Amino acid sequence: MAKEIERKFLLIADTWRDAVTHTVEIRDGLLAFRDGRKIRVRFSDDKATLSVKGPKKGFTRDEFEYEIPASDGLVLLEDHCDGTILRKTRHFVPHDGLVWTVDEFHGVHSGLVLAEVELESEDAEFSRPLWLGREVSGKRQYRQSTLFKKH
Numbered sequence: 001m002a003k004e005i006e007r008k009f010l011l012i013a014d015t016w017r018d019a020v021t022h023t024v025e026i027r028d029g030l031l032a033f034r035d036g037r038k039i040r041v042r043f044s045d046d047k048a049t050l051s052v053k054g055p056k057k058g059f060t061r062d063e064f065e066y067e068i069p070a071s072d073g074l075v076l077l078e079d080h081c082d083g084t085i086l087r088k089t090r091h092f093v094p095h096d097g098l099v100w101t102v103d104e105f106h107g108v109h110s111g112l113v114l115a116e117v118e119l120e121s122e123d124a125e126f127s128r129p130l131w132l133g134r135e136v137s138g139k140r141q142y143r144q145s146t147l148f149k150k151h
Contacts, residue, residue: 008114008135028042036061049067
């Protein structure tokens with residue numbers, strides 16, 4: 001079983017752009033959400049995935065992700081998702097042995113930029129890039145489940 005352990009931050013500068021190795025365009029849709037559990041469909045460029053995530057315990061949650069046919073993903077995204085379809089550009093930014101993802105949101109969340117890092121354990125130490133601002137891990141207004149609801 002896969003575990004997702006991530007920390008999320010606001011940014012205070014855009015100097016991260018100089019270190020981007022590649023980017024992808026993402027569309028996310030929420031299929032179901034209950035008691036901290038969610039089922040999400042994602043298009044990342046031309047690839048579709050279905051993700052099932054359990055409730056968070058600290059910074060950790062169970063995560064199951066499966067690639068699905070793009071045609072199935074498109075039908076799920078367009079016909080079966082509740083709330084807003086999230087659109088964002090994801091940038092991959094290496095820093096001190098870890099790869100950070102910086103998401104620039106578009107559409108109803110235009111202007112929101114968040115950085116995330118996935119860790120091996122909750123107590124893993126990591127170097128904070130200079131462009132990193134306040135930590136917002138666990139803050140309701142920055143959870144993806146909340147962003148799906150805002151129109």
